[in-house]
Amino acid sequence: MERVSDSIIIIGAGWAGIAAAEALLSQGIEPKRILLLERTPYPGGRAFSFVDRETGLALDNGQHVLLGCCDRFASLLQSLHVRSGYRLQPLLDIPVYHGGKMYRIASRRLAGPLHLLPALLTYGHLSASERMSAIAGALAFVRPQAEKLDAVSFASWLQTSGQADTTVRLLWDLVGTAILNGHADQISAGLAAQSFHMGFMRGWQPARLGLFTRPLGDLARDAVQHLAARGVNIRYSSYVEQLHLEANKVSGVHLRDGSLIAAEQVISAVPHDALLRMLPEGWADQEPFQGIAKLRWSPILNVFLNYDRVVLNEDVFAATDFDGMFVFNRGRLLPESEQAGRWLSVSISAADRFRDWTHEQIISGVHAALCKACPEVRNAKLLTGKVVWQPKATFLAEPGTWHLRPYPRTPIAGLLLAGDWTRTDWPACLEGAVRSGEAAAAALLRR
Known part of the structure; x- marks a missing residue:
């Protein structure tokens, strides 16, 4: 057994885990006490990036956005000295295409709900x-x-x-x-x-749309590198197989490689189904874990399209095709000036209906929808199309799920929960993930 004296293990280097680590540090916990375990070779959790082999372009696994009300995520980036990776619209402004016409949902500088x-x-x-x-x-x-x-x-x-x-x-x-x-x-x-x-x-200020100007993976990497520079121990490719308990108390974690790391305090910052998998036998039948098992996933479909000429001048617009889709001018948002207006990212939420479609059908259908909304697309040549599915993008916030989402504390002494699926009173998003990590760290420190 590997013993780390008085250690605090955080499972998961997504934004919930990153926020938990930073919150502990900000409250005076010594960096050497914090051990951050991540099962993949990279940080970011479900908000990661990768380089497309065909085009060489950096693609996010999903087109995330913020709103001006996402103050904890913004504060975390500042605390971790992460170079600004998004910009807020001066005022909320989203063009909406339907039935051959485009109208805008836009704010004015008016107080409260009057701005809309x-x-x-x-x-x-x-x-x-x-x-x-x-x-x-x-x-x-x-x-x-x-x-x-x-x-x-x-x-x-x-x-x-x-x-x-x-x-x-x-x-x-x-x-x-x-x-x-x-x-x-x-x-x-x-x-x-x-x-x-x-x-x-x-x-109007909380309602402003925040658009990412750097790949999500770059932001997570910068954040974790800052934690490591301050002395936090971070281990990648460390798959936690099961929590180790003694007398209903956490005493460590078992890794898939057969090792056991001892610790009396653990923050689980992984998806709800991953948490259930890590529980020792018998615990999944107890609350709140039994309720957590009722949470279901909802997928997001992302389509990246690259054209031979400029087809879009807006940063973003919405269309009612594909049951509702948001189109982002990714080449303009990221530092890819030669791709501005040519490289588009299309996000389709709650996309279960399209799971049986082939990638070719999806690309063709989205391209046809863009031809209707953007006249310039009709004369352009589609150079490449890439489909990226997030089958487990977020939990599905069905009626009755409010009380299924758990608070940080659990009946297992020393085990705290974080993740955008916990009871943050926010939807599943980056802001919710950060708030959950901060809440778990606060609950741990109150012990």
């Missing part, structure tokens, strides 16, 4: 009466009763508040699916209402 009032009044995809009902519906997000609403679907709640099917499809579901990775009939009204409240009802 002009956009809703002029959103041409809806009729005049639908716009007025959308404004009335938006008021319900100002003071949401999230836990009470968790038992019903977002779609059901919108219908009871007088929202027409068209309003749901062309406004609430389009935005909500991108945030929660589930369509309105699949997801909890409670978490949807809470998410809209945090992101859009508190003013």
Whole structure:
């Protein structure tokens, strides 16, 4: 058995694990006490990058975004001296294509939810009466009763508040699916209402869209390198097979290579199904672990397209094709000036319906959708297309999942939980992951 005196093991070098390590350091924990174990050869968890062999371009496994309200993620990057990797729009501004026309959802510099009032009044995809009902519906997000609403679907709640099917499809579901990775009939009204409240009802500054200007893998690598430079012990390709318990207390972790590392405090910052796999026999039948097992995954489909000429001048736009897709001007966002407007990234959330499609069908279908929305695409030649699936992108925030998401403390003494699937009151996102890591570190220190 390898003994690390008074060590704290963090399992997982994703953003939850990174945030937990930084939070411990900021509270005076000696770096040498922290051991960060990562099963892969790289950090970042489910937010990683790779170089496409065909084009040589750096692709993210998913096109992540931020909002101005994601203050803990921004603070973490600053604390770890990570070179700025995103930029916020001056004001929220998202063009939306549907039925041959493009209208914008854009903020004004007005207080509270008023910043969206002009956009809703002029959103041409809806009729005049639908716009007025959308404004009335938006008021319900100002003071949401999230836990009470968790038992019903977002779609059901919108219908009871007088929202027409068209309003749901062309406004609430389009935005909500991108945030929660589930369509309105699949997801909890409670978490949807809470998410809209945090992101859009508190003013124009929290609502600004943040677009990444560096590959996600680069940000994670810089963050972890800073932790290592301060003395944190980081081990890659270290697969934790099982937690080691003695008298219902954590006493270490078993690695797949057969070794055992002793520790009396462990923060698990891995996905919920990975945590269940690490539990010793008998524990999966106890709460909160039994509830965690009910959480399901929802996939995200990402399509990268490279054209022979400039086809897009916007940073991003949304379209209702493919049940809702967001198109990013990746060549313009990243330092690839020769690819600006030519290299696009298309993100399709809650993409279960397309799992049986071939890559060729997906690329052809997305290209056809872009031909409708972007006239310049019709005369351009598609040089390459790449499909990247995230089958386990996020947990599916179904009705009834609010109370399935656990707090950091567990009935196993010394075991704390982190991850964007824990009870952060946020959807599954980078901000939620960071907040969960900070919460787990705070719970550990309170012991």
